Amino acid sequence: MYDIIIIGGGASALFLAANITDTRVLLLEKTAQVGNKLRITGGGMCNLTNCDEPDRFLMHFGSPQQRTFLKPALMNLSPAATQVWFTERGVPLTVREDGKVFPRSLDARTVISMLKDQAQQNGVEITCDAQVTEVCVQDQIFTVRTAARSYQSLQVVIATGGMSYPATGSDGSGYALARSLGHTIIEPTQALTSLVIKDYGLSELSGNSIRDSHITCFHEHEQRRYLQADGDLLFTHKGLSGPVILNSSRHIRTGDLITASLFPSQGGETAREEMHRALLKDPKKQVSTILKSYGLIGRLIEHLLDQLQLSRDVRCAELSKKDRTALVQLLAAYPFTVSRKGYFSSSMVTAGGVSLAEVQRTTMGSRIVPGLFLAGEVLDIDGDTGGYNLQAAFSTAKLIADHFSRTLVTR
Numbered sequence: 100m101y102d103i104i105i106i107g108g109g110a111s112a113l114f115l116a117a118n119i120t121d122t123r124v125l126l127l128e129k130t131a132q133v134g135n136k137l138r139i140t141g142g143g144m145c146n147l148t149n150c151d152e153p154d155r156f157l158m159h160f161g162s163p164q165q166r167t168f169l170k171p172a173l174m175n176l177s178p179a180a181t182q183v184w185f186t187e188r189g190v191p192l193t194v195r196e197d198g199k200v201f202p203r204s205l206d207a208r209t210v211i212s213m214l215k216d217q218a219q220q221n222g223v224e225i226t227c228d229a230q231v232t233e234v235c236v237q238d239q240i241f242t243v244r245t246a247a248r249s250y251q252s253l254q255v256v257i258a259t260g261g262m263s264y265p266a267t268g269s270d271g272s273g274y275a276l277a278r279s280l281g282h283t284i285i286e287p288t289q290a291l292t293s294l295v296i297k298d299y300g301l302s303e304l305s306g307n308s309i310r311d312s313h314i315t316c317f318h319e320h321e322q323r324r325y326l327q328a329d330g331d332l333l334f335t336h337k338g339l340s341g342p343v344i345l346n347s348s349r350h351i352r353t354g355d356l357i358t359a360s361l362f363p364s365q366g367g368e369t370a371r372e373e374m375h376r377a378l379l380k381d382p383k384k385q386v387s388t389i390l391k392s393y394g395l396i397g398r399l400i401e402h403l404l405d406q407l408q409l410s411r412d413v414r415c416a417e418l419s420k421k422d423r424t425a426l427v428q429l430l431a432a433y434p435f436t437v438s439r440k441g442y443f444s445s446s447m448v449t450a451g452g453v454s455l456a457e458v459q460r461t462t463m464g465s466r467i468v469p470g471l472f473l474a475g476e477v478l479d480i481d482g483d484t485g486g487y488n489l490q491a492a493f494s495t496a497k498l499i500a501d502h503f504s505r506t507l508v509t510r
């Protein structure tokens with residue numbers, strides 16, 4: 100009989116195991132090793148948190164409900180406290196200008212090996228190649244089954260992650276476990292993902308970005324925009340990516356229209372007026388020269404001029420009013436129709452998961468099954484890119500660890 104069984108061996112499970120002492124804890128990981136997804140975070144460098152203060156930090160999550168839910172966890176283990184926690188345990192950190200925090204080694208393996216060592220020092224038993232296929236509870240005792248055997252415990256923590264990058268082991272099987280225990284699963288969808296664009300004519304720009312683009316999103320057949328956002332936009336071979344797209348992708352659907360400014364802009368009339376003025380100011384100048392001064396790359400300028408059937412060396416004076424208006428319209432709000440979002444196999448995070456209404460935000464305890472807890476991305480939580488998702492995994496895990504250390508009576 101264990102006091103606690105942790106299902107999963109990812110960021111939240113390892114952080115929990117590294118913070119529990121004086122109890123009999125078993126961690127069951129489905130794959131051959133723990134921390135598979137952690138290993139590839141931040142391009143292998145592990146962007147483990149962000150310097151934002153908790154209140155600003157919370158604005159980087161998908162919905163007001165998520166923000167309210169996460170607040171106690173983030174107040175209990177803030178981004179600043181997380182940095183202290185890692186530093187004190189021999190993982191010095193480095194903070195980038197944009198606020199992203201990484202281990203100084205710039206190697207995610209440093210983080211995994213410290214968490215694993217810490218867990219083992221705490222006496223946590225780690226068993227890999229152990230996919231949990233069933234959890235049931237009777238008379239307040241949990242039975243946890245894998246293909247090889249079954250285990251019993253007084254408390255269970257589901258920390259099985261979402262269903263993006265399933266090759267890392269996070270394949271959504273945790274949702275079935277939570278559902279079998281009576282929990283509602285908010286339909287999982289891809290988040291922090293790129294977009295495939297219908298009739299995309301910009302493949303040759305793949306790898307180039309627009310700094311600080313302004314995007315506006317409309318659902319199919321709807322006139323009213325549902326989202327505006329600013330940030331860097333990246334052209335890919337099949338469509339769009341970059342922070343402004345990744346962070347907005349949780350809300351985006353197939354068939355949506357997205358307009359994007361092709362020069363740094365906060366959008367709106369001012370940007371259009373500025374561009375109109377620039378094209379009128381010096382009639383002898385080539386249009387391409389003006390556009391280059393706004394940071395547009397040559398191939399994009401050629402594409403725009405070709406699309407409007409204008410010569411590539413057209414001068415500002417040669418533009419008719421109609422041409423100028425059409426050019427400014429494309430520059431300020433280039434239209435893209437979403438063919439589909441990236442698949443789960445290439446999305447960084449899963450939006451959706453265990454309904455937050457069924458979990459106590461001060462302990463991460465299930466409101467449905469006493470003794471059951473949930474941590475990390477298996478919950479209906481999804482943050483922006485920038486260290487927000489790992490911090491959510493760590494903070495939800497720490498709430499559980501602190502709850503156990505206050506309340507656990509071992510048998």
Ligand SMILES: Cc1cc2nc3c(=O)[nH]c(=O)nc-3n(C[C@H](O)[C@H](O)[C@H](O)COP(=O)(O)OP(=O)(O)OC[C@H]3O[C@@H](n4cnc5c(N)ncnc54)[C@H](O)[C@@H]3O)c2cc1C
Nearest residue numbers: 107109110111129140141146231260268475476486488489
């Ligand atoms: C490419 C990529 C880059 C990312 N970069 C960043 C970044 O830099 N910063 C950031 O904040 N976030 C980043 N993320 C997101 C972040 O990695 C996740 O949000 C975080 O790992 C979630 O932690 P978790 O513990 O909930 O789940 P996971 O880390 O996904 O761990 C879940 C574990 O549970 C195991 N498991 C699943 N089902 C079972 C079962 N039935 N039985 C036993 N074990 C099971 C899985 O094998 C897995 O090891 C990135 C994600 C990806 C895909």
